[in-house]
Amino acid sequence: MNKKAIVFLLVFAMVIVACGDTAEEEVAVEATEEEHDHEGESTLEQVQERGFLKCGVSTGATGFTEVGDDGSYSGFDVDYCYAVAAAVFGDYSKVEFKQLTAAERFTALSAGEIDVLIRNTTWTQSRDTELGNDFGPTTYFDGQQLMGRVSDGLSSSSTLADIDGLRVCTNAGTTTEKNITEGAGLVGATIELVTVEAFSEAIDKFIAGECDIVTTDGSGLVGRRAVNDALNDWAIFPQSPISKEPLGPTYRSNDSQWADIINWTVYATVIADEYGVTRANIDSFDYDAAPEMGRLFGKNDGELQTKMGLSADAYYNVVKQIGNYDEIFSRNLNPLGLYREGGANARWTEGGLVYAPPAR
Amino acid sequence: MVDLIKKNVKSLQESLFSSIGSSVLTIATTYLVINFFRGMLGFALTSDKDWLAVLNNMQLYMVQAYPEEDFIRVWLSVGLTFVLAGLSIGIWRSEERVKSSQVFNSFFKGGLGVLFFTIIAPTNASFMGNDGSVITEEVFSMDSRLGILIPVVVFCVIFFSIRFINVKFTVNSSDMVFFYLFIPVALLWFVKLPTIQLDQNNERIIPDPIMPIASSTKIPWTVIFVSFLVSYFIGMYLKNIKSIKSIMSLSWFLLPLLIFSWIFKKPQIDMSLVLGSDLPIFGVFLLWGFLVITFVNNSIFKKYYSTYLGVTFLLTLAGVFSGLPMLAKTCLLLITLFSVVVPAVSTSSQGKRSLLIVWAVALVTLTFLLRGGASDTGIVVPGSSIFGGFSLTWLLAIFGTYVSFPLGVLLALGRNSKLPIIRIVCTGIIELTRSVPYITWLFFASVTLAVFLPAGVEFNLIVRVLMVTAFFSGAYFAENIRGGLQSIPKGQYEAADAIGMSPFQKISLIIMPQALRAVIPTLVSSAITAFKDSSLVTIIGLFDFLTIGKTVIGNQSIPVNFVGHDRENLIFVAIVYWIFTFTLSRRSMKVEKKLGLGER
Incomplete structure (x- = not known):
């Protein structure tokens, strides 16, 4: 009797569970529809509703994303996260950082776990077209370079042809590896490629003399040369990098309002730099003499910003709280030995590539 | 005394130099071991290494960005754990006595260890300079070596000879815990290790040699030590109260829940x-x-x-x-x-x-x-989680075990069940989770799990990781426990049936206690594996203890430039992991001994 009851119950349970499953599916279908509704909401609305910005940054990149000894964030990329928050909320601190590994950064962006990805990500054609992202204006023009010892006869004016027969260390499985092989092949130099897991290992091998050349993005090389106090012993070359690595913010495709906000946050810092508006002189600056600055900061007419869905003084807050491009750059990268002068990151009027469309 | 030395020499001779072959082996291994330790010490002592990269980031290691004004909550969590530990040691106070000679013997052995390292420590160490040349520097001067050697030799002689004077007293083995804990707490007050300070130009200034190690933590640790001691006496006093032991076990179960849901979380x-x-x-x-x-x-x-x-x-x-x-x-x-x-x-x-x-x-x-x-x-941090560093590792380890152990028991029972549906479902869950690598499950938690959850249900990444961890280590626990279940003779089941026990009573009173007792070593090794595997969360961007050492500090240029100092941090992380897992395995060995395992 008892057993029969149990068997009956089990069968009943199975039926219920089976029905439950279908009910579950219906719920799921509704859910995805709801989510689509939610996605119909623009990113700006979502961010404003939530009350803070979710910004994807690197797990660790010297000068770009760093975590201090008290857990606070700093760096070039981090400052641009702060800048976007300052534009949207008028308060730079309303950011939640999400540290992402290279493998999961694009998935996190398309899954909506972050609103914007500012994680030293190179803008390439395939990433732009295939992954459902769009790239904002480049904030840092990087490029792959090589570093060798002066004692090996290398100098900053050396070229790829000079590394013929040398051992080159780089980290495996990256475009860095591909670039150096292709580049050396083009000039007919035969190299012995030593690949390691991480760049810090490559540097260790280089210091230990197990390889003659180490190669990665220029910003990384300069940083390590400064840390190891080897300015006169190590030479970085060639003058123009062997690859182009434009780094900048990335956001989801098909949300032009959000894209405009990010883009103009970057442009506002660049324009402020062109006019010499800094955190220090922003309130004493003569805006009547520079109407473009006045428009951008909402001093006399804030219509351009309000049309974007922001407050009129959104970009004033950016420069007031974070600073202009030059301030952000020198604060984070000058201590590492990276300077704007003479490089691609100089102002366009000084031969660089940092340029913004006019604000009018 | 002469007899004793003779005896020792003889036994040494027998075990190390019994034949030509073993003599060669002894000499060769001694040479290798000494060189290994010399190399390690040389590495640790050279100026090329910056141990301040570890010391300066202690806060980051422990709680990551947890705000300083709420640190009292962290200390409260640690303190409560110690109070509960004190109570438990008092209640379960063993009556075992340790002879004074044994205590002195262990001091003597400790002294010998220090002597060994002091003697073999290299005077000069070399490292590779930036231009590839070899730089040699003096790391351990003769003066400082003598400064350590002489007191330690005196110490060793005292404790060696004290065994022959008739001081015979015994110490309760539980009391020794306090002595061992007293040493590190006292060290906080006296040992002086600097932390970095910067001048206006962000240049390092010479560290203040007067500053004791971790000056901010010595007072909390002392308070915790004192309350640990007090609760020990309270525990001894409460010893005879009925059912106090089950209340304590329950408190141990609830404490982490309380810490993580109320104290730490605010x-x-x-x-x-x-x-x-x-x-x-x-x-x-x-x-x-x-x-x-x-x-x-x-x-x-x-x-x-x-x-x-x-x-x-x-x-x-x-x-x-x-x-x-x-x-x-x-x-x-x-x-x-x-x-x-x-x-x-x-x-x-x-x-x-x-x-x-x-x-x-x-x-x-x-x-x-x-x-x-x-x-x-109510805790505001710049990242997405208030847990980071060691607090995250701890959270993952404790909750991983908490959830997965009961789940493992249920799955093991289910797999042994006579009802086909339950058996098939449990077998399916076990085989499915075990046959996919843990890293894949972590990616599943980070990327795909959201798709499977009902609408509006959005879990924190840590909760999602805990969910997959529970199933993954649960499956391993289940297989271990199933091994234990199979070692129970059929007669035990039949005996339980014969005296009219219900199935629930049979499992909980007869079968499970025996099955679990048989698999303690494998269960502990599973728990240790779970503890260490928690460091794999680094690949989905969570900042556990290892990640802080591996990726974060090696990239720090602000406020102090520690770029490239990865090795020091990795060594520190390895030592901390070792301390915890070693303690865990030693404890489990004691439990095994107590239960008389392997004596059947």
Whole structure:
């Protein structure tokens, strides 16, 4: 009797569970529809509703994303996260950082776990077209370079042809590896490629003399040369990098309002730099003499910003709280030995590539 | 005394130089070992290494971005753990006595260890300079070596000879714990290790040699040590109270839950939710439990009890997959379990009364903990989680084990079940989780799990990781426990049946205790694996203890430039992991010894 009851119950349970499953599916279908509704909401609305910005940054990149000894964030990329928050909320601190590994950064962006990805990500054609992202204006023009010892006869004016027969260390499985092989092949130099897991290992091998050349993005090389106090012993070359690595913010495709906000946050810092508006002189600056600055900061007419869905003084807050491009750059990268002068990151009027469309 | 030395020399000769072959082996290995330690010490002492990269980032290592004004919460969590440990040591105080000679012997051995390292430490160490040249520097001068050697030799001689003077007393082995803990706490006050300070130009200034190590932590640690001591005496006093041991075990179970849901988290309580949702649910389930207890001996209810159980089970199943509040879902699970247990326990009116108390207390605790767990945290951090560094590793390890162990027991029982559906489902879960790598499950948690969850349910990444971890290590626990179950002779089952035990009693009183006892070593090694595997979360961007050392500090240029100092941090991380896993395995060895395992 008892057993029969149990068997009956089990069968009943199975039926219920089976029905439950279908009910579950219906719920799921509704859910995805709801989510689509939610996605119909623009990113700006979502961010404003939530009350803070979710910004994807690197797990660790010297000068770009760093975590201090008290857990606070700093760096070039981090400052641009702060800048976007300052534009949207008028308060730079309303950011939640999400540290992402290279493998999961694009998935996190398309899954909506972050609103914007500012994680030293190179803008390439395939990433732009295939992954459902769009790239904002480049904030840092990087490029792959090589570093060798002066004692090996290398100098900053050396070229790829000079590394013929040398051992080159780089980290495996990256475009860095591909670039150096292709580049050396083009000039007919035969190299012995030593690949390691991480760049810090490559540097260790280089210091230990197990390889003659180490190669990665220029910003990384300069940083390590400064840390190891080897300015006169190590030479970085060639003058123009062997690859182009434009780094900048990335956001989801098909949300032009959000894209405009990010883009103009970057442009506002660049324009402020062109006019010499800094955190220090922003309130004493003569805006009547520079109407473009006045428009951008909402001093006399804030219509351009309000049309974007922001407050009129959104970009004033950016420069007031974070600073202009030059301030952000020198604060984070000058201590590492990276300077704007003479490089691609100089102002366009000084031969660089940092340029913004006019604000009018 | 001469006899003793002769005896020792003889035994050394026998074990190390018994034949030509073994002499060669002894000399060769000694040479290798000494060189290994020399290399290691040389590495640790050269100026090329910056150990301040570790010391300066201690806060980051422990709690990552947890705000300083709320540190009292961290200390409270640590302190509560120590108080509970003190109470437990007092209550379970072993009557074992340690002879004074044994204590002195261990001091002597410790001294010998220090002597060994001091003697073999290299005077000069070399490292590779930036231009590839070899730089040699003096790392351990003769003066400082003598400064260590002479006191230690005196110390060793004293403790060696003291064994021959007739000082014979014994020490309680539990009391020794306090002595061992006293040493590091006292060291905090006296040992001087610098932390970095910067001048206006962000240049390092010479560290202040007067500053003791971790000057901010010595007072909290001293307070914790004192309360540890006090609670030890309280525990000794409470020793004879009835059922104190089960209360302590329960407290150990609840403490991490309390820490993670209330103390560490600082929940912001929404009173309208407490009154509008928590209290009604609490009332309904309290009443439900009360009714079950009251009518359990009623003949009509008894007749349909299996039907009632089935209906409750179905309700639970339906409830878990519905949009009910978390509290209601958990209460449903609890009432199902409770209903299974009730008929077995509540036979007398006294049993009923205590059951009712147990039910009420369980519900209050559950409501309290879940309210804390479900509320928003009041801690503001720049990252997405208030847990980071060691607190995250700890959270993953403790909750991984907490959830996965019971799950493992259930899965193991299910796999051994005679009912085909349960067996197939359990086997399926075990085989599915075990046959996919843990890293794949982590990616699943980070990227795909959101797709499988019902709408509007959005879990924190850490919770998602805990979910997959529970199933993954649960499957391993299940297989270990199943091994134990298979070692139980069939006679045990039959004997339990013969004296009329219910299936529940049979499993919980006869089978499980024996099965678990048989697999303690494998269970502990599974727990250790789970603890170490928690570092794999680094690949989905969570900042556990290892990641802080590996990726974060090696990239720090602000406020102090530590770029490239990865090795020091990795060595530190390895040592900390070793301390914890070694303690765990030593403890389990003691438990095994106590249970007389392997003596059958």
